[in-house]
Amino acid sequence: TPGVRPLIAGNWKMHGTLASVRELAAGVAAGQASGADLLVCPAFVHLSAVAETLGSGSVALGAQDCHANPKGAHTGDISAAMLADLGVRFVILGHSERRADHAESDAVVLAKAEAALTSGLTPIVCVGESEAQRVSGEAEDVVAAQLAGSLPEGFAAAGGVVAYEPVWAIGTGRTPTEADIAAMHARVRAELEQRFGAAGSTLRILYGGSVKPGNAKAILALPHVDGALVGGASLVAGDFLGIAAAA
Numbered sequence: 001t002p003g004v005r006p007l008i009a010g011n012w013k014m015h016g017t018l019a020s021v022r023e024l025a026a027g028v029a030a031g032q033a034s035g036a037d038l039l040v041c042p043a044f045v046h047l048s049a050v051a052e053t054l055g056s057g058s059v060a061l062g063a064q065d066c067h068a069n070p071k072g073a074h075t076g077d078i079s080a081a082m083l084a085d086l087g088v089r090f091v092i093l094g095h096s097e098r099r100a101d102h103a104e105s106d107a108v109v110l111a112k113a114e115a116a117l118t119s120g121l122t123p124i125v126c127v128g129e130s131e132a133q134r135v136s137g138e139a140e141d142v143v144a145a146q147l148a149g150s151l152p153e154g155f156a157a158a159g160g161v162v163a164y165e166p167v168w169a170i171g172t173g174r175t176p177t178e179a180d181i182a183a184m185h186a187r188v189r190a191e192l193e194q195r196f197g198a199a200g201s202t203l204r205i206l207y208g209g210s211v212k213p214g215n216a217k218a219i220l221a222l223p224h225v226d227g228a229l230v231g232g233a234s235l236v237a238g239d240f241l242g243i244a245a246a247a
């Protein structure tokens with residue numbers, strides 16, 4: 001999108017040791033300054049170490065989830081306020097693995113996104129269709145419904161990010177056709193503009209699902225693709241930086 005700086009975000013999921021994530025973060029931080037903003041999202045227990053490794057450099061720090069409440073009796077959970085306190089700036093919400101593994105509904109994602117905004121975190125709200133929904137031709141309507149249900153009122157004013165991640169393309173090595181990615185991103189843009197007006201025109205819409213250095217250039221060149229959310233390939237600094245260099 002013209003005038004929008006791309007965001008390349010690494011979702012490290014439940015991977016790494018303290019030593020390996022320090023090394024990975026250092027590798028990313030040492031990469032060439034590129035034409036994109038870089039973000040890494042380690043597991044909660046690694047956030048402090050990665051924050052320390054990244055220091056005051058330009059690579060931003062994100063988390064992979066947060067609780068909807070600012071504090072309270074929620075054993076094992078982490079609030080957005082706790083994340084902000086650590087120097088976290090972004091939080092991935094509604095990833096398909098959380099929607100599946102933790103039965104997160106659009107309403108839950110909405111509540112978490114509200115909490116993120118309250119604590120000054122930028123939410124990256126994930127949406128995407130299943131393979132059955134793609135095959136039956138419902139993909140765009142499924143995604144539009146997820147957006148309507150998951151994005152809070154203050155989303156656009158806070159510069160929120162949407163990640164379109166077809167569930168069947170995550171970790172599978174498969175991607176939609178370029179035409180299908182472009183069509184979906186155009187639909188997401190239209191939904192954002194309808195909901196938020198002009199502010200919706202410049203929100204970043206990331207594509208996620210088997211982005212690799214080899215396919216990044218073609219995907220990132222598509223209209224309304226304003227960056228990528230990268231899983232597997234973000235675990236190798238050179239691959240992640242290769243994707244960023246394609247932006």
Ligand code: PEP
Binds near residue numbers: 169172229230232
């Ligand atoms: C993800 O889970 O956000 C993702 C896009 O994973 P991968 O790049 O491994 O498909």
